[in-house]
Amino acid sequence: DNDDVYQYMGGLRMASEAAGAKPELMFHNLRRKGQEKLEDARKFLATELNARNWNPKWISEMQKEGYSGAREMVRSVEFLYGWQATAPETISPTVWKKMYDVYVADEYALGIKEFFDKANPAARQNLIGRLLEVDRQGTYEFSPADRHRMLKEFVSLTSMHGVTCSANMCGNRRLREAVMSEARRQVSSGQI
DSSP states (O other): OOHHHIIIIIHHHHHHHHTTOOOOOEEEEOSSTTOOEEEEHHHHHHHHIIIIITOHHHHHHHHHTTHHHHHHHHHHHHHHHHHHHHOGGGSOTTHHHHHHHHHTSOTTOSOHHHHHHHHOHHHHHHHHHHHHHHHHHTSSOOOHHHHHHHHHHHHHHHHHHOOOOSTTTTTOHHHHHHHHHHHHHHHHTTOO
């Protein structure tokens, strides 16, 4: 739940790999007194995602926080992307599908879209933009139906609220070009 961890741990991992080493990434799991242990980073992060970020109880509590709760949900997606960028072996590509299922397709029927529309539409635009970028990069290839749904909503959010400026949005020419190209294609074929 903090970007410092992937920044220093992932950064050190990348530096070590550049120097010819491939360190195993481990976390100190200190959650339960008397049951402290070292844990593989991939396992630790998967547990964290399931226990927190994909947990409907956590999501419901974040929804109660309005704007800042929406921002916190999107931060988890950005932090996951940070792990993907700095230590890709710690993240299964399928986590991106689960992020889509929970935060775009509303797997738990929590009114996610309506919540973001009311509380923080810019956060939803960032979230969908990040998932489109993951797809564009080939980290995880979404189904054509999932991609279409994200693109349609992204275009709608952008036309209603303008472009949300984040490093992934304003600073990412390739994503903008890919989204515009696909949006034009879908408009010309009557899909949007």
